[in-house]
Amino acid sequence: MNAYNLVVLDMAGTTVADGGLVERAFASAAGRLGVEPGSAEHATMLDYVRATMGESKISVFRHLFGDETKAQRANAAFEEAYGELVDGGLIAPIPGARTAVEQLQSEGRTVVLTTGFARVTQDAILDALGWRDLVALTLCPADAGGRGRPYPDMVLSAFLRTGAVDSVRDMAVAGDTSYDMLGGVRSGAGVVAGVLTGAHDTGALTAAGATHVIDSIAQLPGLITELESRR
Structure with missing residues (x-):
């Protein structure tokens, strides 16, 4: 059994490049x-x-x-x-993002995509990328009580709705901002990974509680596998 069977990923800046x-x-x-x-x-x-x-x-x-x-x-x-x-077509996936999501799922993990945008915008992004069927669950703030990040509500909603893991410590969270990190830390996730493809740098991500900082979401499957091998 994998340890980190629930992986909660941010969208813009983490899995999606929106170019400002x-x-x-x-x-x-x-x-x-x-x-x-x-x-x-x-x-x-x-x-x-x-x-x-x-x-x-x-x-x-x-x-x-x-x-x-x-x-x-x-x-x-x-x-x-x-x-x-x-x-207008001014959006694209982060290189390797879809492959990373599909790899995580092929390993038996549940992947959830989250955003700070409203549902209508999240759906527009998913449609533009052809990602509607990429994962079983996507969440916006309104789906989790309305507060959004840095509150842990979306991550905990993913935990409750999927039932993928028995403990919050068996969740992995990834994002590109300090707010993503704070939300992950407050949820109790065992892995809170910052990625350097978005808004904040290593210093900001680490200061907000990142357990790991990686160059891109493409490196997340390897990081999780490595961490599991040490447990």
């Missing part, structure tokens, strides 16, 4: 709420968006705009803009 679409979609959303591109306010907001990559997007907009109505408007505009960019 988050920033482009944010600029569009902020513009609709009267934040002028190039202004000091826009620059400050963009810095916050970059620093909180991986967090639930509605949480980011609540912080930026304060007012719930404005936050909801901004979030809706962001999701619409991001979806249009995805539909």
Whole structure:
């Protein structure tokens, strides 16, 4: 039996390369709420968006705009803009990501894909990549109580819904941001792997609790096999 039979993976920056679409979609959303591109306010907001990559997007907009109505408007505009960019073909899998997922599944592991985006955007990404049937379960914040990362809710929902493992220590979590790492650590996962294909560097990932840092998700199956051999 494998030890780490449940593997929970982030999407954008980890298994999916979006080429800075988050920033482009944010600029569009902020513009609709009267934040002028190039202004000091826009620059400050963009810095916050970059620093909180991986967090639930509605949480980011609540912080930026304060007012719930404005936050909801901004979030809706962001999701619409991001979806249009995805539909325009401006998204691709991280090299080796699909192969890694398929390898993990061929070894008898359950793989779950998670995101900080809304369900409509997550589905648009899955459709654009032809990944609708790649894994049995995909989760967005709304599927796990609405809080999103850095809360562990999506990882724990994967644990409860799949029944793939008996202990949270037998889960492996991977992501490209400090928020992914925090969510993994708080879930109790035995492996919390940071990847260097997205928003945050080794220092940020390690500081947030990464147990391991790898160059790419393509290296995750090998890392898990190696760790299991030591147990």
